[in-house]
Amino acid sequence: MKTKLTLLSTALIASLTSTGIHAKESLQFKDVFSFKSAKSTQLSDNGQVLTFSATPYRGNATGQVYSLQSNTLIAEVERGTKPHINKAANWVAFTQVPTLLEKETTKKKDTLKNNLVLVNTQSGAQQSFADVKDYTLSDDGMWLAYRLNKKDDDAKVEDKTDSTKNEEDNAITPDKKDKSYALVIVNLSDKRSHTIENVFSYAINSANSQLLVSQSYSDGNNNQIALIELSDFNSSVLIDEPGVIANKIAWHPTDNIAVFTLGNYVNDDTRRRSYTLQLYKNEKLATIDSPNKAWTLGKTASLKWSENGERLYFENHPKLAAKVKAKEYTDEASLYDFETIREHKGLDVWHNNDAQIKPREEQQWNEVNKNRHYSAVYHVNSQKVVQLSTTNMPEVALNPQRDVSLLGSSNIPYLEKIMYGGFFADYFAVNINTGKQTPIISNYPFRPSLAPNGEFAAYFNDSQIQLKDLKNNKVTPLTKAIQATFADDKHDYPSTQPGYGFAGWMTDSSQILAYSKYDIWAFDVKTQQAKRLTNGKQSNTQYRVIKLDKTQVGFKKGDTLLVSAINLQTKQSEVAKLDLTTNTLTKVLSGNKRFDIVKKAKKADKYLFTSQTYSQFPDYYQTDFSFSAPKQVTTLNPQISNFAWGEKPELISYKGFDGEDLQGVLIKPAGYKKGDKVPVVVYFYRYMSQRMYDFPKMELNHRPNFPMFTSNGYAVFLPDIRFEIGHPGKSSTQTMINATQKLIDLGIADKNKIGLQGHSWAGYQSAFMITQTDMFKAVVSGAPVSNMTSAYSGIRLKSGLARQFQYETGQSRIGKNLFEAPKLYIENSPVFFADKVNTPILIMSGDKDDAVPWHESVQYYLALRRAGKNATFLQYEGEPHHLKKFPNQVDFSVRMMQYFDHYLKGKPAAKWMVEGEAFIKE
Numbered sequence: 001m002k003t004k005l006t007l008l009s010t011a012l013i014a015s016l017t018s019t020g021i022h023a024k025e026s027l028q029f030k031d032v033f034s035f036k037s038a039k040s041t042q043l044s045d046n047g048q049v050l051t052f053s054a055t056p057y058r059g060n061a062t063g064q065v066y067s068l069q070s071n072t073l074i075a076e077v078e079r080g081t082k083p084h085i086n087k088a089a090n091w092v093a094f095t096q097v098p099t100l101l102e103k104e105t106t107k108k109k110d111t112l113k114n115n116l117v118l119v120n121t122q123s124g125a126q127q128s129f130a131d132v133k134d135y136t137l138s139d140d141g142m143w144l145a146y147r148l149n150k151k152d153d154d155a156k157v158e159d160k161t162d163s164t165k166n167e168e169d170n171a172i173t174p175d176k177k178d179k180s181y182a183l184v185i186v187n188l189s190d191k192r193s194h195t196i197e198n199v200f201s202y203a204i205n206s207a208n209s210q211l212l213v214s215q216s217y218s219d220g221n222n223n224q225i226a227l228i229e230l231s232d233f234n235s236s237v238l239i240d241e242p243g244v245i246a247n248k249i250a251w252h253p254t255d256n257i258a259v260f261t262l263g264n265y266v267n268d269d270t271r272r273r274s275y276t277l278q279l280y281k282n283e284k285l286a287t288i289d290s291p292n293k294a295w296t297l298g299k300t301a302s303l304k305w306s307e308n309g310e311r312l313y314f315e316n317h318p319k320l321a322a323k324v325k326a327k328e329y330t331d332e333a334s335l336y337d338f339e340t341i342r343e344h345k346g347l348d349v350w351h352n353n354d355a356q357i358k359p360r361e362e363q364q365w366n367e368v369n370k371n372r373h374y375s376a377v378y379h380v381n382s383q384k385v386v387q388l389s390t391t392n393m394p395e396v397a398l399n400p401q402r403d404v405s406l407l408g409s410s411n412i413p414y415l416e417k418i419m420y421g422g423f424f425a426d427y428f429a430v431n432i433n434t435g436k437q438t439p440i441i442s443n444y445p446f447r448p449s450l451a452p453n454g455e456f457a458a459y460f461n462d463s464q465i466q467l468k469d470l471k472n473n474k475v476t477p478l479t480k481a482i483q484a485t486f487a488d489d490k491h492d493y494p495s496t497q498p499g500y501g502f503a504g505w506m507t508d509s510s511q512i513l514a515y516s517k518y519d520i521w522a523f524d525v526k527t528q529q530a531k532r533l534t535n536g537k538q539s540n541t542q543y544r545v546i547k548l549d550k551t552q553v554g555f556k557k558g559d560t561l562l563v564s565a566i567n568l569q570t571k572q573s574e575v576a577k578l579d580l581t582t583n584t585l586t587k588v589l590s591g592n593k594r595f596d597i598v599k600k601a602k603k604a605d606k607y608l609f610t611s612q613t614y615s616q617f618p619d620y621y622q623t624d625f626s627f628s629a630p631k632q633v634t635t636l637n638p639q640i641s642n643f644a645w646g647e648k649p650e651l652i653s654y655k656g657f658d659g660e661d662l663q664g665v666l667i668k669p670a671g672y673k674k675g676d677k678v679p680v681v682v683y684f685y686r687y688m689s690q691r692m693y694d695f696p697k698m699e700l701n702h703r704p705n706f707p708m709f710t711s712n713g714y715a716v717f718l719p720d721i722r723f724e725i726g727h728p729g730k731s732s733t734q735t736m737i738n739a740t741q742k743l744i745d746l747g748i749a750d751k752n753k754i755g756l757q758g759h760s761w762a763g764y765q766s767a768f769m770i771t772q773t774d775m776f777k778a779v780v781s782g783a784p785v786s787n788m789t790s791a792y793s794g795i796r797l798k799s800g801l802a803r804q805f806q807y808e809t810g811q812s813r814i815g816k817n818l819f820e821a822p823k824l825y826i827e828n829s830p831v832f833f834a835d836k837v838n839t840p841i842l843i844m845s846g847d848k849d850d851a852v853p854w855h856e857s858v859q860y861y862l863a864l865r866r867a868g869k870n871a872t873f874l875q876y877e878g879e880p881h882h883l884k885k886f887p888n889q890v891d892f893s894v895r896m897m898q899y900f901d902h903y904l905k906g907k908p909a910a911k912w913m914v915e916g917e918a919f920i921k922e
Contacts, residue, residue, distance in 0.1 A: 024643055024644040025642055027645070027708050027711035028708075032699065033058035035637055037055055037636070039061070041620075043601050043608055048121075049092065053094075058886065061081050063079075063080020067121070074124040075092075075126060080095070080117060081095050086138065086139060087139040088139060091137055092121060093119075097114055098112045098114070113130070114131075115130050116129040116132040129146060129186075132148070134147055135147070138204045138230075139206055142187060142208055143185065143188065143208060145185050145204060147184075147202075148183075171219035171220055172220025172264075173218065174200075174220070174245070180200045182198070183213065187230075196213060196226075200245060201246050201249050205251045206251055206255070210228065210256070212227055212251070213226050214246035225238045227280075241264065243266040244262065245264065253305050253308070256281075257281045258280040258281075259277060259278065259280070261299075261303065262275060262276050271298070271370070271371065275297035277289075279378075288314075288378050288385060291376070291386065291387045298317055306400040306401060311378065311380065311403075312377065313377050314376055363799060374389040386432065392410060395411075396409075396430055401551045401552070406450075407430070408428040408430040414443065419804060423445060424443050424445050427440040427441050427442075427444060427459075429454045438454070440468060441468070444461075446460060451525070452505055453509040456512070460487075463486070465514050479530070484517070485518075486515075488500060489517060492813070493725070494809055494815030504552070504555060506554050507554035510526070513555070515544065519536045533583050534578065535585075536565070544563060546564055558580065558581055560625075561577070561580065565587075566690075573693065574587055575589040575609070577625075589609065592613070596610045607624065607625065608621070613648075613695065614694070614695060614696065614706075619634040637698075646710030646711060647670065649667045652717070652746070654739045656721075656731075656735045657722065657738070658722070660722060662739070664720055664739050666716075669709075677747060677749065677750040679904040680714065680740075680743060680755070681714050681715075682716075682739075682740060683706075684721055688719060689719075700890050700893035701882065701889045702882050702889075703757075704716065717740070720735075721735050725813050726816070727824070729827065733768065753777060754904070755779065756769065756778075758780075763784035766779050767786055767860055768828065768829075768830040774838045776839050777903050778902075779842070780900070782844045783845050783849055783852045783881055784860060785852055787856060787859050788829045789818065789822070789825045790859070791853060791856055797849075798851060835867040840871075841864065842895070843860060846875075846877075846880055847878070854875070874895065895910070895912070898910040
């Protein structure tokens, strides 16, 4: 008797696979829910404490705290999320969220409150604090300050006299989203506490002795900025003024100096309200002015100290013109006044001289330009302020640890070009001390690398790595005479070929470390001589520097670097140490696995890394820099051993459309026996073979869950795909035919039981492939483009960009505009060949897709329907490009399995596949 298929419980229970003495279970959908991953991982500066939130795919997270000294789990916190370790590492703080049941069943979400749980890292003891809005811990761990998630200063409901109403009309009210709460200060050693009412912002100094607070009341009359002495909770008022507010507060990293942005609610226009930057030093307040007196700070301006506290980075902008008051209906005559009537129009004017189309202009206005700020720096010792970014060069890659120059850029001249040509910008070296902008390269699609001293820059151009001396503007090709591949040979787009990138600079700017396809090279900026630091070409191994500190400015001459080493043929990964003094490489982690260095303790010789395979979860291991005796710290998913997971992945070689050697990863079903011909689900996008040693994501979404299939009798195949410019559809189809035929020739795939699944760009490919071949017996296509002629002049709603660049220079790889090559757009559009399709297809799309117009799915479905083909369309309501809502993720995963089970395994079709589902709204 066959198991009945239902939507909630699919027929996933296959016969148990015998492994040794004990039979292992087939993975089912409910089993995926319990698989955990480590979220918000934190490693203490001293390397002694590891913490994260162990988060199941479905369920309540558990905060975990490990002592790396004893290599043990010392505490678990129910529903603990967002862990934070204070600098002294004596506390780990968790935000304890409501239960999943509470989240799913509570209608008024704002009634759900978070708690705060502190874990003592020495004893593992826990302290809980209820209804916490936000918090801060002092560096030394003696003080906790947190705001109670209960509104302060709530007006009581009572009859209001005329005088009361007049007072309310004259009140200086805070902005709608600015909420004040009671602040509780707790001495964690002796449990003393103190409460301050109506606190909007607050911060504890690095000396752990003072707390700066901004208090805000509903009428604004008692607003003030105050300094609290933590020793006795005495308060001294720094500013007492109706409506005053400190939006951001930042204490100096080592000295008793604070800065804050000071504004006043008396101006209720949040964009035009001026904030000043206040410096509190030596018990006095002073204003840090912008270099241009016509500039001011806005509400969203950020503050950031350099690590040594020598510089303060802040943001400012030109003062905005007064807001023009719209005409309103005020009397009978105004109801018929033409200009007043037109003031209430709803209109966007699209003009051909606009640099950007209106959706892009609107998106950029809302996300970038409405509250646009520019970077400036205050030098503490010289008390000098320097403007770094400007209206003509609005972007600066801010790295607070660089002390000479920063990389600036502007895409303003290319806003129109971006609509069809991809992303371009002019790049500059910006001197931190003077603000001087030195041009590096213009109209450039990639990001240059700037030397720490700001005197040199390197970039890839004309198929070579170029070195530019910014003192004299001389450009020298560094790689012209070197027999190595520096241009990305996997680049199959109709756009400029990029290089392989840069590892970074020596701190003295004497050398730039750059990548070829295989190796790391050092180029001397004075002699332009090259030195190869690795020897990967001979072994087909690609070496890359592992960067754990994103703010690191450069490498020192005596450094030993950690590098990754990936064999491009076998996909095996290793970690090695590269001695920059001797140029010797020493392997420290190797094997048929994937290794990733995750973190290094800031002030200790402690590293975290993961080791993973298809069947081994990437748990954390700890080690020192010798890597001589690594220890496994975590075991997050021991249940893996209970399941018939699948066989060890294998690499399969085949030819691309043009005869190029390509590879794919084949994962045979659990218990596979040589000679068996099994159903295969092919999942692809572009390059996939690098996933050879990856543990699969244990979630349900727009992709197949690989172990779900390999545990239930399917093989999963992940092939690499290559494309021909102008003919992406036919070239990818031929490559896929070659790849899949190899599985048939090897006697692994049952030629009548091969399915194909792809999403987005792969959704397009799968939709196109079935117009060219009947090799596949079922296809699941997510968010495909089906008609390139209509999609060409569509809009990517998330970015607001016209989709034209996608086809002319981007992923769709046509290489010409629609008017130059209409035949290519038709040739590559599956909708024009829907009558050739003989393969059942399940199309899926979210009707709020912000990348691919969801009506592309509608077009293909309607064309297939008109041609009398077997097509089903799943429209998920309110979903973007990738499914986000958990019920929809589960639903689609179930339906995908049901679809393949029917067409590839011959199981009875689910009811929705036979009858559809009627539209009913209760």
